[in-house]
Amino acid sequence: MDTTRATLESVAARAGVSRQTVSNVLNSPHLVRPETTDRVRAAIDALGYRPSSAARQLRTGRSRVVGLRLEPVHDGINGAVLDRFLHALTESAQARGYRVMLFTAPDDEREIAQYRELLDTADLDAFVLTSTHRHDTRAAWLAEHDVPFVTFGRPWEQADDHPWVDVDGAAGTRAAVEHLRRLGHERIAYLGWPDGSDVGEDRAAGWASAMVEAGHDGALLRRLHARVPDGVAAGAQAVERVLADAAPTAVVCASDSLALGALTVARTRGSALAVVGFDDTPVAAAVGLTSVAQPLTEAAHRALDLLLDQLDGTGGARSREVLLAPHLVERASSRTP
Amino acid sequence: MDTTRATLESVAARAGVSRQTVSNVLNSPHLVRPETTDRVRAAIDALGYRPSSAARQLRTGRSRVVGLRLEPVHDGINGAVLDRFLHALTESAQARGYRVMLFTAPDDEREIAQYRELLDTADLDAFVLTSTHRHDTRAAWLAEHDVPFVTFGRPWEQADDHPWVDVDGAAGTRAAVEHLRRLGHERIAYLGWPDGSDVGEDRAAGWASAMVEAGHDGALLRRLHARVPDGVAAGAQAVERVLADAAPTAVVCASDSLALGALTVARTRGSALAVVGFDDTPVAAAVGLTSVAQPLTEAAHRALDLLLDQLDGTGGARSREVLLAPHLVERASSRTP
DNA sequence: AGTCCGCGTTGGAACGTTCAGAGCACCGCC
DNA sequence: GGCGGTGCTCTGAACGTTCCAACGCGGACT
Numbered sequence: 042m043d044t045t046r047a048t049l050e051s052v053a054a055r056a057g058v059s060r061q062t063v064s065n066v067l068n069s070p071h072l073v074r075p076e077t078t079d080r081v082r083a084a085i086d087a088l089g090y091r092p093s094s095a096a097r098q099l100r101t102g103r104s105r106v107v108g109l110r111l112e113p114v115h116d117g118i119n120g121a122v123l124d125r126f127l128h129a130l131t132e133s134a135q136a137r138g139y140r141v142m143l144f145t146a147p148d149d150e151r152e153i154a155q156y157r158e159l160l161d162t163a164d165l166d167a168f169v170l171t172s173t174h175r176h177d178t179r180a181a182w183l184a185e186h187d188v189p190f191v192t193f194g195r196p197w198e199q200a201d202d203h204p205w206v207d208v209d210g211a212a213g214t215r216a217a218v219e220h221l222r223r224l225g226h227e228r229i230a231y232l233g234w235p236d237g238s239d240v241g242e243d244r245a246a247g248w249a250s251a252m253v254e255a256g257h258d259g260a261l262l263r264r265l266h267a268r269v270p271d272g273v274a275a276g277a278q279a280v281e282r283v284l285a286d287a288a289p290t291a292v293v294c295a296s297d298s299l300a301l302g303a304l305t306v307a308r309t310r311g312s313a314l315a316v317v318g319f320d321d322t323p324v325a326a327a328v329g330l331t332s333v334a335q336p337l338t339e340a341a342h343r344a345l346d347l348l349l350d351q352l353d354g355t356g357g358a359r360s361r362e363v364l365l366a367p368h369l370v371e372r373a374s375s376r377t378p
Numbered sequence: 379m380d381t382t383r384a385t386l387e388s389v390a391a392r393a394g395v396s397r398q399t400v401s402n403v404l405n406s407p408h409l410v411r412p413e414t415t416d417r418v419r420a421a422i423d424a425l426g427y428r429p430s431s432a433a434r435q436l437r438t439g440r441s442r443v444v445g446l447r448l449e450p451v452h453d454g455i456n457g458a459v460l461d462r463f464l465h466a467l468t469e470s471a472q473a474r475g476y477r478v479m480l481f482t483a484p485d486d487e488r489e490i491a492q493y494r495e496l497l498d499t500a501d502l503d504a505f506v507l508t509s510t511h512r513h514d515t516r517a518a519w520l521a522e523h524d525v526p527f528v529t530f531g532r533p534w535e536q537a538d539d540h541p542w543v544d545v546d547g548a549a550g551t552r553a554a555v556e557h558l559r560r561l562g563h564e565r566i567a568y569l570g571w572p573d574g575s576d577v578g579e580d581r582a583a584g585w586a587s588a589m590v591e592a593g594h595d596g597a598l599l600r601r602l603h604a605r606v607p608d609g610v611a612a613g614a615q616a617v618e619r620v621l622a623d624a625a626p627t628a629v630v631c632a633s634d635s636l637a638l639g640a641l642t643v644a645r646t647r648g649s650a651l652a653v654v655g656f657d658d659t660p661v662a663a664a665v666g667l668t669s670v671a672q673p674l675t676e677a678a679h680r681a682l683d684l685l686l687d688q689l690d691g692t693g694g695a696r697s698r699e700v701l702l703a704p705h706l707v708e709r710a711s712s713r714t715p
Numbered sequence: 716a717g718t719c720c721g722c723g724t725t726g727g728a729a730c731g732t733t734c735a736g737a738g739c740a741c742c743g744c745c
Numbered sequence: 746g747g748c749g750g751t752g753c754t755c756t757g758a759a760c761g762t763t764c765c766a767a768c769g770c771g772g773a774c775t
Contacts, residue, residue, distance in 0.1 A: 048761055059725050064763065074723060091498035095441070096761035098432040099730050106479070111468050114461070120660065124451070124461050131448050131480045140500065142443070143468045143478045161428035163477065273664040298664060305665075308646065323457065324661050327610035327635060328642070385731055396755045401733065411753065433731035436760050 047088035056084035067092065098164055106140045107348060108165045110152055112172060113145075121322045122335065123171055126193060129341035130169060137349065139166075153182050160188060167348050173197060173205075175239060189351035191344045195364070197239040204347035204361040206340050210240060210319075211247030213333035213367040214293055217317040218251035220331075220369055221291045224376075226315060227255070230265040230289035232279055232299045244295050244319065265289055269299070276302025284314070291315035291375070297322045300330055304374055315375045329373035336365050384425035393421035404429065435501055443477045444685060445502045447489050449509060450482075458659045459672065460508055463530060466678035467506060474686065476503075490519050497525060504685050510534060510542075512576060526688040528681045532701070534576040541684035541698040543677050547577060547656075548584030550670035550704040554630045554654040555588035557668075557706055561713075563652060564592070567602040567626035569616055569636045581632050581656065602626055606636070613639025621651070628652035628712070634659045637667055641711055652712045666710035673702050 049060045056063065058081060065072045066081040073081070084090075098104045109127065114120060131141045144159060146152035156179075159165045166189065170179055173194035180201045183190045195207040214231070221229050231248040234241035245266070252262055264287040267279040276299035280292060284306075292314060294300035300318030307314035318325050321334035343363045350359060386397045393400065395418060402409045403418045410418070421427075435441045446464065451457060468478045481496060483489035493516075496502045503526065507516055510531035517538045520527045532544040551568070558566050568585040571578035582603070589599055601624040604616040613636035617629060621643075629651060631637035637655030644651035655662050658671035680700045687696060 046761090049763095050761080060761095061726080061763080062724060065724085068763080072723070077723080091495075093436070093761055094500050095432055095435040096730090097763075099430070099436050099732085099760090100762045100764080102730080104432070111465050114465055120461070121458065124457070127480075128448050128451055128482065132482050135481060141480045143464075143480065144472060145465065145469050158428075163431050301664065324664075327638060327661075383731090386733095387731080397731090398733080398756080399754060402754090405733085409753070414753080430731055433760090434733075436730090436762085437732045437734080439760085 046093070047090040048093075049090075052081065052084045052088055052090045055088060056081045102164070103166050103352070104164045105138055106142050106163075106165050107134060107167045107169055107345075108142050108144060108156075108159050109169045110155070110171070111143050111145050113147065122320050122337065125337045126171070126341055129338040130345065133342045133345045137345065139345070139349075141169075149177065149179055153179060156183065156186075156188065160186075166352055167191075169193065169344060169348070175237075177201070189348060191347045191351075193340060193344055194240075195362070204351070206344045206347065206363040206365065208335040208340060208365050208367050210243040210367070211250070213319060213335075213369075214244045214247035214295075215251040216367070216369050217293045217331075217333055218248055218255070220371070221293070221315060221317065221375065222255060224291075224315065226291040228261075228265065228287065228289040228291070230267065230280075230283045230287060230292040232267050232269065232276055232283070232292055232294040232303060234271060234295055235268045241295055248293050261287070271296055271298050273298050273302040273305070276300065277306050278302075280306050280314075284312075289314070291317070293317045295319055297325045297330060297332055300325070300332065300374075301328065304328065304330055307374075317369075317375055321370050325370070325372070331372045331375035332370050333367045334370045335367050340365055383430070384427040385430075386427075389418065389421045389425055389427045392425060393418045439501065440503050440689075441501045442475055443479050443500075443502050444471060444504045444506055444682075445479050445481060445493075445496050446506045447492070447508070448480050448482050450484065459657050459674065462674045463508065463678055466675040467682065470679045470682045474682065476682070476686075478506075486514065486516055490516060493520065493523075493525065497523075503689055504528075506530065506681060506685070512574075514538070526685060528684045528688075530677060530681055531577075532699070541688070543681045543684065543700040543702070545672045545677060545702050545704050547581040547704070548587070550656065550672075550706075551581045551584035551630055552588040553704070553706050554668075554670055555585055555592070557708065558628045558630070558652055558654065558712065559592060561628075561652065563628040565598075565602065565624065565626040565628070567604065567617075567620045567624060567629040569604050569606065569613055569620070569629055569631040569640060571608060571632050572605045578632055585630050598624070608633050608635050610635050610639040610642070613637065614643050615639075617643050617651075621649075626651070628654070630654045632656055634662045634667060634669055637662070637669065637711075638665065641665065641667055644711075654706075654712055658707050662707070662709070668709045668712035669707055670704050671707045672704050677702055 049063045053060045053063045058077060062073060063081050066078050070078060112123060134141050144155050146155050168183060168190040170190060170192040171194060173192045173196060175197045177198060180192060180196060180203055184203060192205040195205050218229055231245060233245045249262060267283050269275040269279040280303040283289060292303050294303060297318035297320050300316050301324060304316045307316060316330065318330045318332040321332040325332040347361060386400045390397045390400045395414060399410060400418050403415050407415060449460060471478050481492050483492050505520060505527040507527060507529040508531060510529045510533060512534045514535060517529060517533060517540055521540060529542045532542050555566055568582060570582045586599060604620050606612040606616040617640040620626060629640050631640060634655035634657050637653050638661060641653045644653060653667065655667045655669035658669040662669040684698060
């Protein structure tokens with residue numbers, strides 16, 4: 042057993058061919074005669090040859106590594122969403138011969154500084170951006186520097202035009218309303234976030250449109266709609282207020298945190314308030330909270346598709362914008378008591 | 379503005395020195411005359427030179443990248459622990475010029491297969507292992523192949539001898555008991571996991587020893603100790619049983635999931651049962667659950683210390699085993715009503 | 716008969732870095 | 746004046762891969 046690494050050269054020597062032929066067997070098999078291929082393959086197996094990614098990267102300029110910023114840890118319960126996305130992304134990447142490399146940055150500006158650093162020094166091929174938001178300068182920077190990337194979250198800035206994957210939040214809250222109406226609820230409140238969050242507006246819009254379809258008028262909708270910062274305590278307080286003010290029999294929430302607060306109030310009061318959360322976090326499963334689940338595995342998979350379209354040039358005319366439908370996970374919190 | 383990448387060669391040309399001198403300025407400054415250094419530095423800045431890690435890696439065989447397996451997503455609430463560790467690890471690594479690369483594997487065997495793959499093909503420098511357990515073959519494999527690594531979690535197999543960082547779970551549950559006794563509680567139950575988890579035994583032992591110190595005898599302790607699989611529902615059921623059987627006024631739990639179950643029972647019953655959880659997950663903060671917090675940021679930092687000791691040979695005679703003390707985060711769930 | 720082409724294969728060059736060895740100028744010393 | 750040493754710098758080689766131009770060869774076309 043030789044201790045030194047097997048290289049193209051050593052494999053070639055053993056198979057009685059040239060370096061380049063071995064390389065072709067691996068990268069362009071159609072160029073090589075079948076019997077030669079067999080001989081080379083045998084030599085590869087015998088020596089346990091694996092290509093050196095460092096050398097390949099030096100020569101080709103590609104590393105088959107994508108970068109992802111790990112966001113500052115969230116206070117709430119909702120951080121779990123990105124974790125599951127990250128997990129799915131890592132698996133998708135691995136299955137296609139890519140790797141995920143992490144970095145952190147406290148804000149967008151320094152995230153961009155990290156792009157620069159990583160591109161110059163570590164030769165990353167691409168980036169996956171999460172948590173897009175208004176006045177997001179990151180996409181523009183990457184586009185300007187011709188770096189392939191995809192965002193999880195649609196661009197909220199008109200000027201931005203790039204591949205993205207997102208989940209249709211409005212469809213999620215609409216499904217929640219329809220589910221509740223099927224159960225006989227009519228006065229369905231909405232616990233959302235304050236203005237300024239596009240994701241929040243999207244989810245609120247789904248609820249509002251479904252309620253309008255159900256025949257409710259704007260005045261009632263305004264009374265049924267509470268806007269509070271995310272959090273369990275905030276959700277609890279807000280639901281008390283809405284209950285007193287508009288007497289809903291059910292409430293749809295913009296997050297599981299808010300929903301958990303609402304659920305706690307409902308349960309301690311012994312009231313029959315039905316509650317639906319958003320994101321289907323582990324907590325929702327744990328406490329029996331009906332929640333809108335994002336298809337994170339598929340989102341990660343599709344995001345990688347869009348990335349590889351750019352990197353390997355395969356893709357063709359596939360759409361560069363993917364909007365996925367969430368689905369409702371029904372649990373005890375919305376069942377008729 | 380030239381579009382081609384700045385290299386040692388182009389910097390050298392501009393500074394009027396040789397390739398190697400530029401390299402020395404960066405890697406062995408003591409070999410270079412100060413005025414030469416200045417000239418070279420100016421050229422580096424002017425050209426925006428950044429060393430190519432691919433080339434460096436090809437030449438030196440090191441990549442300054444550490445690998446970490448992303449575990450399958452946890453069902454429960456406790457998955458957040460590793461996320462926070464991952465975040466801290468990424469930050470620590472970044473601060474020292476290292477990067478974290480992810481991979482996934484469904485079990486230990488295939489994790490080892492991934493080690494092989496990553497080492498051969500991607501030239502990783504080291505690994506960080508999490509969730510050590512009995513009959514863990516991973517450490518032995520890595521040691522046998524001379525791969526630097528560190529574990530987050532102590533080795534539960536006597537034969538294993540390698541650098542590790544862990545949190546003293548027994549100290550955590552002991553602190554929980556002492557906290558509760560200070561508040562006047564005497565009959566303090568423990569909700570733990572079934573046999574077979576070393577982490578679980580460690581946490582149970584802390585509770586037991588503190589209770590023995592408090593003068594309780596073995597017979598009572600056995601009645602106060604429930605063993606159930608992790609989960610909110612399981613915790614709720616178990617605490618009902620223990621309440622009926624041994625009438626505790628407080629309960630220490632092996633996880634926040636169990637504690638959340640216990641807390642739900644306590645609150646719906648309106649009973650004065652004090653509850654302490656473990657891991658200080660976001661859920662604990664959200665619902666006001668007193669919990670034992672692991673110092674994850676420090677754990678990650680120390681883990682990287684141990685890794686760099688092996689990689690850069692600096693370290694010296696520092697200890698290779700680090701046991702950190704957790705601390706109690708006091709919230710409403712343990713306060714006297 | 717000569718030219719062209721496609722097929723399978725080859726060797727040289729290049730990617731950008733670090734290592735090893737050597738060179739040069741200058742110093743102090745016998 | 747020669748000798749060893751020290752401080753600083755340089756050139757060639759090597760890491761392992763892929764790109765490029767070229768090769769020999771047989772068959773098909775002019």
